Amino acid sequence: MPFGLKNDGATYQRAMQKIFDDMLHENEECYVDDLVVKSIKRKDHPKDLLEVFEWLRRYQLKMNPLKCAFGVTSGKFLGFLVLRHGIEIKQAKIDAIVALAEPRNIHELKSLQGKLAYLRRFISNLAGKC
Incomplete structure (x- = not known):
């Protein structure tokens, strides 16, 4: 998709929602090009990551490894600090x-x-x- 179009963000968001429809809000959150894989149990996290990677591969989407963090219990997402117990500002x-x-x-x-x-x-x- 060419960048700079007025609706490119909305179009991309709809595409991501269709791709990750089964996982959204359960073990994955997606907003445009930001993606968070969340797991209730630590032992489930590798399985949840693998499932997301399989979907990314299926739709030929690539991730920048320099922008990835794996196995963390907190991090920034959309300007908020996401923690195990909730979100903070x-x-x-x-x-x-x-x-x-x-x-x-x-x-x-x-x-x-x-x-x-x-x-x-x-x-x-x-x-x-x-």
């Missing part, structure tokens, strides 16, 4: 919002809203009144 993202000055115009307010939307799953009662 990087402290630097929180510090950046705390350090922001009060919005002075509509553009700065919308920028703040966008940053808060990114963190909304980590802030209880974000939409509630103070």
